[in-house]
Amino acid sequence: MKTRRAAKPVAFQGARGAFSEEAARQLLGPRVPVLPCERFEDVFRSLQDGRAEGAIVPIENTLAGSVHENYDHLQTFELPIVAETSVRIVHNLIAPPGVTFARIRRVFSHPVALNQCLDFFARHPRIERVPFYDTAGSVKMVTEEGLKDAAAIASSVAAEIYGGRILRRSIESDRRNFTRFFLLRTPDYARRHPVRAPRHAQWKTSLVFSTRNIPGALFRALSAFALRDLNLTKIESRPLRGKPWEYLFYLEFLDRVDSPNARNALNHLRELADFLRVLGCYPKGA
């Protein structure tokens, strides 16, 4: 009889119930084992060291923009992107069991979450906003301490995990609030488990490059894609370490990295770029 190896967890930043855990469930099923980490760097490191078998990292939010720190880690660590997904950020008001809405005077959460619920706070001026280091962590704190006049703002998964009660659902001011996450694996894992997708799925390829600092360099680099009708879905610039006022560019286009068209585009870009690395190729998320 074959013994089944215990599944290694997927690492993410934040406490249990963070939006990253929702992303992990969307991509890997509701029972995926998880490894919460304090900092983004720890997430990358856990995967690299083999403590985790995958890593989930947020890469951009439709209101707040790119998570630039994670772009930098994608370049430093060589951990390929194998999937992406988007999570709609739904902020819920969550209180310890027995605490009613009328008694709430303080609401704890991450400053970004508090800022995304300003209409709610404008309607309830008696409630004070209190910044906390983490959304899900604020639910853990108010329920564990059994605070009688306090609530937290976080995901419904956080309410479920820490036994909080959802008093108001979806209190965010703008519902067009989505965060896009990447799933990363080790190069070895990615080789042994090639990504599969339905036949007509669209694919995305992510890469990073730098060009010489000469007039028209970025335009020429983009021509490698435009001349082949490859659709760019994202471009982001980051400072190049050690070269003040020069930049690295992160770019995503719609196609498989090994399609003839993409291969030609990458060869063309290689002629123009000082540095080029493909970060991953994965099916376009919903």
Add this chain to the structure above:
Amino acid sequence: MKTRRAAKPVAFQGARGAFSEEAARQLLGPRVPVLPCERFEDVFRSLQDGRAEGAIVPIENTLAGSVHENYDHLQTFELPIVAETSVRIVHNLIAPPGVTFARIRRVFSHPVALNQCLDFFARHPRIERVPFYDTAGSVKMVTEEGLKDAAAIASSVAAEIYGGRILRRSIESDRRNFTRFFLLRTPDYARRHPVRAPRHAQWKTSLVFSTRNIPGALFRALSAFALRDLNLTKIESRPLRGKPWEYLFYLEFLDRVDSPNARNALNHLRELADFLRVLGCYPKGA
């Protein structure tokens, strides 16, 4: 006899002695009156409301990258950029008078500053890093409280203002650490005081635009500059509010906005862009 009007101050974010104050002195002289503000938004608002006559805002750092919040404010507030300057970020270890280096056990500063001095902390493992909300504010605190075992990390201007003693100069790990700042004025002020520069000075123009989300749109937009040999010095993307996964682009090129070449490029870009606004035209900083 003509009475001289008292000069209105220049607003910046942070406590007196912040690196923004160094930028203000570089651009407007060592005796420029200043208005320290708590948040970046307050800096823009003070200028708009007339409490300040100018605003100094950091826009990018060679190690940490762009200050994205300020890109967003540049788009929201219509306050033209009239000058730029770069400040070399020199971190100094500053203690209350009478405190010697041997007695220091704790160092307070902004987390970004603490992180930029990791080599110093590695050489002195007995010293604990303590995050504080502001670099200059940490000098104010250690000197006002007269702490006997503590120092702060901040600019030399902060040491001068709060009467701290510089125990170690330039303890940052990477000296290629520069922050670029903009000076903003009201549209009315900018009209009444056109920017002047030496005859052979280079000029920069900053603008923001969005394109339809179609293949090759960014490439075509950049062609307006590349086809006219205009040198781009910066491009930055930010999420477009209300349109998930669409972007605004901030762009800078080397030329005056009213040169024939730049005018043609902007007319060309207007054909392609959904939205276009010039944020300012100013002499290239040193």
